[in-house]
Amino acid sequence: MGILDKINSDMVVAMKAKDQMRTNVLRNLKSAIKYSQIERKASEMTDEDIIGVLSSVAKKHRDSIEQFESGGRNDLVAQEKGELEIVLSYLPQQMSAEEISSVVDAAVGELGASGPSAVGLVMKAIMPKVRGRADGKLVKEIVTRRLS
Helix, strand or coil: CCHHHHHHHHHHHHHHCCCHHHHHHHHHHHHHHHHHHHHHCCCCCCHHHHHHHHHHHHHHHHHHHHHHHHCCCHHHHHHHHHHHHHHHCCCCCCCCHHHHHHHHHHHHHHHCCCCHHHHHHHHHHHHHHHCCCCCHHHHHHHHHHHHC
16 A cells, blocks of 8 residues: 555545544645646656655644744644644654764765765765655754764
């Protein structure tokens, strides 16, 4: 069963259970996937394409959480965190900081990169390997620390 099929079946279950928040999040995910499909002019979306869309949606939720926390809107922080958890449940298992560090170390050694000017080069090599399994902001922080 593909990710989109799982989202569709879970949405039916959420609607029957009258779980309004989960239903809304799943509808938004389906909408984001459909919009991406139209934008790419693709007839079908692969699971890899869908993971890219879900990663983007998760990033938006993380950014919203950060903004609401700085604005003192704890009610909206709680809502965004709940929605983020639902989105993350459809993404592959997230990598730990240690796992990301090992990937970064391997890429730095492979590329022979050194200094802050090589951050972009290392990021370009790493991101396809960790897409959907690691937050890009966290990866960039680890790469920057490693190359400093």
